[in-house]
Amino acid sequence: MQKYSRNSRISAITKILIENPNKIMSLNYFSEMLNAAKSTISEDILVIREILEAMEMGKVETIAGATGGVRYLARMSKEEEEAFQESICETLRDKSRIVPGNFLYITDIMLDPAIVHKAGIILASKFAKVKADYVITVETKGIPLAYEVARYLGVPLIVARKNSKVTEGTSVTINYVSGTTGRLGNMGLAKRTLKSSSKCLFIDDFLRAGGTVHGISDLLNEFDSELVGIGVLVDNKEVVKKMPTGYVSLVDYRGVDEEGNISVEASKRP
């Protein structure tokens, strides 16, 4: 069987770690795939860990024991994070983003992989410690961001639906007051979606008064499960909030003045 150079092994291991964030990969796996001793693989991983830490591009953790191995955690440097937040603000300051009803159009941002991908890394890194079992969101705009956070945390995504669907079997539905429209809405989850006693992290595009968050929290209670964190791209600071738990946002929005200027700035770090 073929042998590979250290250079080649390092490239292959880097790729596999990055494509499996927050997942423990055994040294045996790399050892067999690359036809190299485990001690050799350990040395390769040390090189990867050192350069990723030096460039603040991520962490590689070693987990000891029989089920041990290595695990990649996506991280971003403080400077890159701040530059990214500022670039979102710049994009949001475009006056043509105000649509009738004085809403801020952010759909394009929530669907742009280049943006969602980075926002996902940042939010996942802020919530690494809550050890969520699932990431949850409510359809529709927040789904790609919630998906990225789930991918980086290595957990499944759950999507609460605003209309229960024929193809999902029995579901649990609750009522909530939408902050956008002020109207009573309902959202539901298929019964089979979620194990009881789960810890869930809520991710969404836009945070207003928190009606949706309370809806999600109520819905999770029906599954004997718990909301353990809230992460959003944009926090609407014009609205007084009542939140069941702490939250993290990337950008603060403070409305539009009479000349149509959009007030938006990077959220302060928690």
Next chain:
Amino acid sequence: MQKYSRNSRISAITKILIENPNKIMSLNYFSEMLNAAKSTISEDILVIREILEAMEMGKVETIAGATGGVRYLARMSKEEEEAFQESICETLRDKSRIVPGNFLYITDIMLDPAIVHKAGIILASKFAKVKADYVITVETKGIPLAYEVARYLGVPLIVARKNSKVTEGTSVTINYVSGTTGRLGNMGLAKRTLKSSSKCLFIDDFLRAGGTVHGISDLLNEFDSELVGIGVLVDNKEVVKKMPTGYVSLVDYRGVDEEGNISVEASKRP
């Protein structure tokens, strides 16, 4: 400024290429970041290209000229692709997946990053040549997969909405017949979503008679844009199809027999 070893540079360059699929990255960018000559960076990239090709883990292309550089294209080996298709089939054969109305429950699969991520690589690689400007899907279940395909193709995602939203401004709405319910539905896109004369790739979870596909095609026509490909996870072979263009699926579904056995197998390669 610090110098790095070849090993370290290779790890950093691999990571950046993998996180920017289908995007041309200039040698200058790496040269400045890693404080190394462009000729040195070229040699690093050659190592990465060779190992990724040898292990069938992806392609690294060199683009000549002033706007040139290198570009990473996600790929999977035929063996890995087939093993992945078979693993989805295994998961789908679980009898408890049949929900009332004889529908196959696939929501958990469409929301599992470990599955969606690989399905995204496969579908993106099949459609690399159509040079789509956007990936389009219709809410809700197909969004994570469509997002991954968009990410791997390096293009934005568009999501057609089943109910037009107050926060998106003027939108274009069309009627279509849903294959699932047989009922007339409507779906729309905000006017600002899409530039005219765009080529769009449609990605979804489940393909039945093609009512949704024709709806998407009609909707794109309203934007003087074109459907250039269709990719789905599951193809329902029980239904006769009329498709406006060719499609790719990963898994063929042929219904449920009287004992509740689910007939599902890997789709043949196109």
